[in-house]
Amino acid sequence: MKLKFNYRIILKYLFIPGIILTVAGLVVGLTTKDWSILPLSLVIAGGILLVSWLLFLLITGRSFWNKRSTQAGTNALVSTISLITILGIINFIAVRYSSPIDLTENQLFTLSPQTQEIVKNLKNPLKVWIFIKDTNPIDKKLLENYRRYNQNFEFEFVDPDTNLGLTKKFNVESLGDVYLEYGDKRQLAQTLIAFNTPQPLSEIQLTNAIEKIQRDYTPTIYFLQGHGEYSLEKSQQETEGSISTAISNLENKGYKVEPLNLVETGIPDDADTIIIAGPKRKLFDQEVKELKTYSNQGGNLLVLLNPNTETGLETILEEWGVKLDNRIVIDGSSSLGPAIPLINSYGSHPITKEFSNGMSFYPLSRPIDTVKVDNVEATSLLVANDQMWAENDLESEELTFDPTQDIAGPFDLGVALVRQINPQEENQNQSSQSSSNTEEKKTENPTNSPLPDDKKDNKQSDAVNQKTTKLETNKNTESRIVVVGNSTFITDTLFNQQLNGDVFLNSVQWLANQDDQPLSIRPKEAKNRRINLTPLQGGILTWLTLVIFPLLGLAAASVTWWRRR
Incomplete structure (x- = not known):
């Protein structure tokens, strides 16, 4: 068929x-x-x-x-x-056209505003070399986020065992070394393996390294010491607190940080910025005079002064039109306490322009007033809102605003000031100052000089010429000062809270004339969200999730089926 x-x-x-x-x-x-x-x-x-x-x-x-x-x-x-x-x-x-949404608390998977601006402003190619055998997908994703903002940013993972040429070129010493290459510069940014423990690529360290490698020189920041200021190093014996976290952040950003004792050394020629953080005792007249001369010659000062403290700096600040008030700022709406004002209003200035409505707080602060002074431009940085006032009577049982004694907000807690200077007058002042110093030294010790007078004068003249050359190279045509009526916000316990550290670091960067780099909000460290469970707790959690809860659901479904049958 x-x-x-x-x-x-x-x-x-x-x-x-x-x-x-x-x-x-x-x-x-x-x-x-x-x-x-x-x-x-x-x-x-x-x-x-x-x-x-x-x-x-x-x-x-x-x-x-x-x-x-x-x-x-x-x-x-x-x-x-x-x-x-x-x-x-x-x-x-x-x-x-992927656009991921980052729902983490600190936006860990989103580059910080500072990182975005730094990468966007890369004018020349920069390449990141990661010398490691196995590629971490999280590190690769982070580097891809960098590259999204600028095609001048490149990266490459290199196996140091198979590519000996690059390993020798960068002098790689440890597995996991991360190097930056920018023109003819090479710089170690991070090591991803420490004590045989893998670590993720850090946005903070990478961004700081990118910022550092673009600088032509290392700015030097001096912290005034000798008047009860905060310790620069953390110590168990230190009871007043330290600012070691602030110091380490400055060093990570490529600054050279040194202590300064004006009685012993005077102001060094390489001082880009001098920071006066919370002195508790009055400065000597000679110290104030040196700081005043330094400021008049184009030097930059960051002055952080707590209430009820006479420092001797008032005469310098008055010349800039800054008046300090000894009243204590009270915040009637603060959840941290009335004497801890929360600031979320900032002035229009490069230091704070990216802060938006972010918060920073300043325990036991004093208000700052400014008056008009010729050739000085003042800009508000930290602005108290209308819920705050400056309290005069702290012994009262109830802190209430008294219009006859207190100052109502808004007012400033921090200001930035700029004064134009005349380079010719500056050099003349330097020469006259050096000459007067030479005469003083001759008068004080005429017989102990190891050099003849003419050679000593030549040496002093050479020092003046070197200083003048340095100033001409830096082209300092203006002097800058930032004044904040509080110093505790940069201590170790408060530095990383909210925007406190950003206020400090941006102020230093602006004062050191490094504002060609973006001033913005720095990257944040990831918080440890792990829950440490005991073996008993882990066993109970396993039984609950894998056995008990599924059986309860099955039992409820069986009962429902039996009733409807």
């Missing part, structure tokens, strides 16, 4: 292999992004089958299209194709 082969049945269902082949070809081509012979052949074969099927339907007549089953099937086919097409377009757009 011969079976008659029915071609009509095959043609009737020809669309099924046609759709399968077409979809398979599109998936292979879009996934691999390689439209080679295989995906093209699949798409063409599927298209031929679909066209053949459509021709068969047209030839067989209208009766086929009038069938109810045909109409229902066609509607289902069109709906399916439309849905697949829409989903494909959505996925294509999502992959091509």
Whole structure:
């Protein structure tokens, strides 16, 4: 018996292999992004089958299209194709123009505003070399986020065992070393393996390294000491607190930090900025005179003064139009306490322009007032809101605003000032100061000089010339001062809280004339969210999640089924 082969049945269902082949070809081509012979052949074969099927339907007549089953099937086919097409377009757009949403508390998967600005401002190619065997996908994702903001940013993972040439070129000493290459400069940024323990790539260290490698020289920051200021190093014997965290952050950003005792050494020639942080005793007149001369000659000062403290700096600040008030700032709306004002309003200044409504706080602060002075431009930095006032009577049982004695907000807790200077007058002042210093030394000790007078004068003249050359090179045409009525915000316990550290670091960067680099909010460290469980707690949690809760759900479903049966 011969079976008659029915071609009509095959043609009737020809669309099924046609759709399968077409979809398979599109998936292979879009996934691999390689439209080679295989995906093209699949798409063409599927298209031929679909066209053949459509021709068969047209030839067989209208009766086929009038069938109810045909109409229902066609509607289902069109709906399916439309849905697949829409989903494909959505996925294509999502992959091509991805915009991730970071829901973490500190925006850990989003580059900080400072990092974004620094990378955007890269004018020359910069490459990150990671010498490690296995690529960490989290580190790679972080570097890809950097590259999104500037094509001048490049990175490459290198196996130090197989690429000995690059390993020798960068003098790699440890597995996991991360190096930056910027022009002819090379710099170690981080080591990803410490004590045989892998560590993730740090945005803070990488951004600081990028900022540091672009500098032509290392700015030097001096902290005044000898009047009860905070210790620069953390010590167990230190009861007044230290600012070691602030120091380490400055050093990580590429600054050279040194203590300064004006009684012993005077002001060094390489002082880009002098920081006076919370002195508790009055400075000597000679110290005040040296700081005043330094400021008049283009030097920059960061002055952090607590209430009820006479420092001797008042005469310098008055010349700049700054008046200090000994009242204590009270914040009636603060959740931390009335004497801890929360600042979320900032002036329009490079130091604070990126802060928006971010918070910083300053325990036991004093208000600052400014008056108009010729050739001095003052700008508010930290602005107290109308819920704050400066309290005069702290012995009262209830802190309430008294308009006859207190100062109502808004007022300033911090200001930045700029004064234009005349380089010629500056050099003359320097020469006269050096000459007077020379005469004083001759008078005080005329017989102990190891050099003849003419040679000593030449040495003093050379020092003046070197200082003048340095100033001409730096082109300091203005002097800058930042004054804040509080110093505790930079202590170790408060530095990393909210924007406290950013206020300090941005102030130093602006004072050191490094504001060609972006002043913004620095990256934050990841918080440890791990829950440390005992073995008993871990066992209980395992039984609850894998056994007890599923059994309770199954029991509830069984009871419901039994009742409805």
